Amino acid sequence: MARRPIRQLFAGALVLLLLSWLVPTFVRVSSWEQDIVAALAQELGRPVQIGPAHLKLLGGPGFEIESVVVEEDPRFGIEPFARTELVRATIAARSLWRHRIEFSTLEFVRPSFNVVRNHEGHWNLETLWGQAGTSLSVNSVLSAAGKSLPLLPKIGVSSGRVNFKSQDQKTVYAVESLDLELLPPPAADQSWKLRWRGTPTRTDSSRRAVSEFTGQVEFGPFAAEIQKETGWPVRMDLAAENALLGDLLRVVAGDDFGVHGMLDLQFHLAGTTSLLRVLGTATVEDLHRWDLLPPSTSLALRAEVAGLLDVEAESLQLTSVSLPFSKGTVAAQGRIENLFHHPRPELQVKLAQVSLEPLASLAKQFTTRLGDRFLAEGYLDGSLQMADSPDRWTGSLSVSNGALREEGTQEALEFSDFEISLEGRKAQIGPLKIRLGEGKGLEGSLEWDLQKRLAKLYLQGQDIAVVPFLHWAGAFGSRWKELPVTKGRMALQLDLTPAPVSAPLLRGWVQVSEAELRLAPLSQPVQVRSARLQIQDRSVRVREIAATVGSLELQGSLRASLSSASPGPLPTEPLSDIEFDWEVSEIDLANLPQMSQPSRRRIPFFGSNQAGIGDRTWWNTLDARGSLRVERLRYGGVESENAQAHLQLRDGTLEIEKFAGQMAGGTWQGQASVSLAGAAPSIALHAQFSGVDLAKLTKPIFPQEARISGKLRGNLRLTSQGSSRQEIAERWSGSGQASGRNITLHGWNLAALPQADAATSPSTQIRIFSANFQVAKREILLQELRLIPAANPSVASANQGEAPSYTITGSIGFDQKLDLLVQQKPDGPQYHWAGTLTEPLQAVAKPVLRYGQGMASAVEGAGQPPQGLRPLPSDVHRHD
Numbered sequence: 077m078a079r080r081p082i083r084q085l086f087a088g089a090l091v092l093l094l095l096s097w098l099v100p101t102f103v104r105v106s107s108w109e110q111d112i113v114a115a116l117a118q119e120l121g122r123p124v125q126i127g128p129a130h131l132k133l134l135g136g137p138g139f140e141i142e143s144v145v146v147e148e149d150p151r152f153g154i155e156p157f158a159r160t161e162l163v164r165a166t167i168a169a170r171s172l173w174r175h176r177i178e179f180s181t182l183e184f185v186r187p188s189f190n191v192v193r194n195h196e197g198h199w200n201l202e203t204l205w206g207q208a209g210t211s212l213s214v215n216s217v218l219s220a221a222g223k224s225l226p227l228l229p230k231i232g233v234s235s236g237r238v239n240f241k242s243q244d245q246k247t248v249y250a251v252e253s254l255d256l257e258l259l260p261p262p263a264a265d266q267s268w269k270l271r272w273r274g275t276p277t278r279t280d281s282s283r284r285a286v287s288e289f290t291g292q293v294e295f296g297p298f299a300a301e302i303q304k305e306t307g308w309p310v311r312m313d314l315a316a317e318n319a320l321l322g323d324l325l326r327v328v329a330g331d332d333f334g335v336h337g338m339l340d341l342q343f344h345l346a347g348t349t350s351l352l353r354v355l356g357t358a359t360v361e362d363l364h365r366w367d368l369l370p371p372s373t374s375l376a377l378r379a380e381v382a383g384l385l386d387v388e389a390e391s392l393q394l395t396s397v398s399l400p401f402s403k404g405t406v407a408a409q410g411r412i413e414n415l416f417h418h419p420r421p422e423l424q425v426k427l428a429q430v431s432l433e434p435l436a437s438l439a440k441q442f443t444t445r446l447g448d449r450f451l452a453e454g455y456l457d458g459s460l461q462m463a464d465s466p467d468r469w470t471g472s473l474s475v476s477n478g479a480l481r482e483e484g485t486q487e488a489l490e491f492s493d494f495e496i497s498l499e500g501r502k503a504q505i506g507p508l509k510i511r512l513g514e515g516k517g518l519e520g521s522l523e524w525d526l527q528k529r530l531a532k533l534y535l536q537g538q539d540i541a542v543v544p545f546l547h548w549a550g551a552f553g554s555r556w557k558e559l560p561v562t563k564g565r566m567a568l569q570l571d572l573t574p575a576p577v578s579a580p581l582l583r584g585w586v587q588v589s590e591a592e593l594r595l596a597p598l599s600q601p602v603q604v605r606s607a608r609l610q611i612q613d614r615s616v617r618v619r620e621i622a623a624t625v626g627s628l629e630l631q632g633s634l635r636a637s638l639s640s641a642s643p644g645p646l647p648t649e650p651l652s653d654i655e656f657d658w659e660v661s662e663i664d665l666a667n668l669p670q671m672s673q674p675s676r677r678r679i680p681f682f683g684s685n686q687a688g689i690g691d692r693t694w695w696n697t698l699d700a701r702g703s704l705r706v707e708r709l710r711y712g713g714v715e716s717e718n719a720q721a722h723l724q725l726r727d728g729t730l731e732i733e734k735f736a737g738q739m740a741g742g743t744w745q746g747q748a749s750v751s752l753a754g755a756a757p758s759i760a761l762h763a764q765f766s767g768v769d770l771a772k773l774t775k776p777i778f779p780q781e782a783r784i785s786g787k788l789r790g791n792l793r794l795t796s797q798g799s800s801r802q803e804i805a806e807r808w809s810g811s812g813q814a815s816g817r818n819i820t821l822h823g824w825n826l827a828a829l830p831q832a833d834a835a836t837s838p839s840t841q842i843r844i845f846s847a848n849f850q851v852a853k854r855e856i857l858l859q860e861l862r863l864i865p866a867a868n869p870s871v872a873s874a875n876q877g878e879a880p881s882y883t884i885t886g887s888i889g890f891d892q893k894l895d896l897l898v899q900q901k902p903d904g905p906q907y908h909w910a911g912t913l914t915e916p917l918q919a920v921a922k923p924v925l926r927y928g929q930g931m932a933s934a935v936e937g938a939g940q941p942p943q944g945l946r947p948l949p950s951d952v953h954r955h956d
Contacts, residue, residue: 108177112139115177119229121204122157123147138166138179152192152200153244160187170227183232192241197388231258240416247417248280249327267296267309276327283326287319295349307350307387316341321360328419329466337363345385352385354392364441371441375434390415394423404430404455410462423462427473430456450551454478460498467526469498482551488513489548501526512544515565533572540566542591564591564604570611582611600626632658656702664710700725714740714776728752742767742787758797759804765790770819777892777913783822786842790814794851805890808851815846841866854890861885880904888913
């Protein structure tokens, strides 16, 4: 039996739900539309237009009215006061005995309101809840004190928008996402209550604000006649939690100035609608530049504000704004005019013994040029004035006992006392003196122009220690700190103009002396006796360079066009466009490996790794060209004098466009290229030589006495590829031609001929010779070397006046091993040369030629070798 009431209640509720759904669907309210319009106009004090209306039961009986338009009082313009998609109107119970429709609540869904202030200083809100077209006086709508107040509906707004107008002109201020609840007073001597939540914004900003503000307002009562002049009593609380500072700056000033942070507000306003007293606090945290991440720990700035808000004059008088620091205070006062249109602030700020330490920590959040370990000391005093705009300041500040230090080190920059002057959007720091430690230090000043977004830094000094200067340049974000300088002195005069998105512009000069560079690939430091750098924008000219690396003397000049982009570790664009002109007194190529670090001598050639140099894009980013002159170039005992070369490095390829020099009494010239972009470096060489003295050329092979003399000419084409010097030597390949006249083979008898007198002719005179050869597999392959000896009377008589000639084929190894076949023509014998160039062996032989692998020979007869030659080794066998 106990379950029956529960079932009855459940059935009743279900019936009510069905009725609340079915009744609005089938019951038409078109006959009540005129009554609805009249009721809305009576409640709002404005003519009203409506669209379709539907009956509702849920939430109380009433109507859902679409497309409602509330007209404006003609004294405030012709644009409607409100447009809304939907109004939910709940019928008041008193409608039953008053025999007309009255509403207890009105809820506006997604409305748009226009709040207007006319030229007389009155607001269109003042005429609400009265008869349309009545006086602007509120007393005409409300009864006198102590009398009953006409019953007015509770007003609600959901997802609304408020636009503010001055006369017929819309301002840039608006409130979006507005949720509002307005509670009318039960009696005329009590106050109205308003609670709201919304997002203030500006219509002239492309960025939509997202920060939400909340407020509670009490205003009224309106009975006193004096309130016509003093305004309504108002008490307001305004708050924001975790709001974006940039949103507030854009609303108030029209720009966030690139400043981001989190904002908490707590303000209380009390007074009348004409004049309000303002008290409150504002706390800003995570303050940083818009393109930088907020700090993990940051300084919280808390301001205490007191002032007077004159609504009639549209001004805010700031009687006190204090910003306390741990050491020192910042105090401000002033006035903001034209508050509701285009605010014009006029403020005076005084700073008293403010510590630079928290200010330096704050500055790190607005620049990348200050290191994390950067610390500041000193105090800031002075006064500033703001006029018209937050970015227009005038006044001066003084810094005393200033110093910059790096945490955990003894390095310090000590400053003389200096001034900071501001004039509008321009400012200047200094002049001031900067002490780096040892030496005379620097003198400098800084200027900037906020309107042009430009800054200029001026530096000059004499006898400056290079190492601490580079250290502090790195502390300010410069890549100069990466220069491997271990000591040195310099004088300089520089103008530096930072650029927002590119490398800074530099102008001036730097004179370096007695500097030492420790380059990682080198076992010995680079000693720079002197060098002068001339800097013009992004072009650097280094003149009068005098430096040594071990025994290597360097002199010359260099020009580099720096990239406009800020360089990274491995940029995708060229770092710089370099031109150079170097002079070197002497280079011994054999000593160059000894100049590298022992740990790097085992590194593959050109520093490439096992995966190949193509994995390192640095070569591809360098663009360099210039000339190199070497007075003496040595390698393996061969010396070249006055060597010159024109080089260009671009897209990973080193092009030696032209090289020339003097070698062994003759000349040589040609072209070469080294490609660094592949899996391993590849080399190509094309050289021509002329007038080369064979005695000097072969001196490394025959150091005691010349075995070959005469002049040589020809050309050579070679290519190779490899990641080490050994691989490159193994893979040399190519071809060449050589020719000469009047060649003498000292101590060599070309052939032990019966007609030749070996005792009187220990050497062979070659009148003409020519050779075609190839290079492969560490061998020189003689395709054909033709010799025509000088005339010999005995030989000519034996051959009926015809001088013999010889053809030589076979191979000469890079290790000097011989495997040659000598053929005497016409119809002469063949001889096999073996052994080495320094100790050749000769025998009459029947050749068996194996192309590409040297020459195998069979001895026809054994006899005494010619003078100056040893017997053939015992492993030379006879073949028929």
